Amino acid sequence: MKTVEQSKTCGICDQAKYRGIHLYNLFICCECEQKMIHTEPKQEQYQYYLNKLKNINQPKLYS
Ligand SMILES: [Zn+2]
Numbered sequence: 001m002k003t004v005e006q007s008k009t010c011g012i013c014d015q016a017k018y019r020g021i022h023l024y025n026l027f028i029c030c031e032c033e034q035k036m037i038h039t040e041p042k043q044e045q046y047q048y049y050l051n052k053l054k055n056i057n058q059p060k061l062y063s
Contacts, residue, residue, distance in 0.1 A: 024056045
């Protein structure tokens with residue numbers, strides 16, 4: 001059998017990438033991972049990433 005490397009869709013940039021990390025059920029490509037690391041909390045972009053990350057493991061709260 002041939003080993004086919006599957007691309008995954010990055011949860012941040014929505015592009016199909018081969019390399020990246022898994023954060024819970026979200027796949028983050030290397031580029032976005034690096035960008036996130038170098039983004040400071042005061043930058044607008046940081047909120048964008050945070051919003052994306054909020055989609056991970058959303059706890060179901062019943063009030
Ligand atoms: Zn990405």
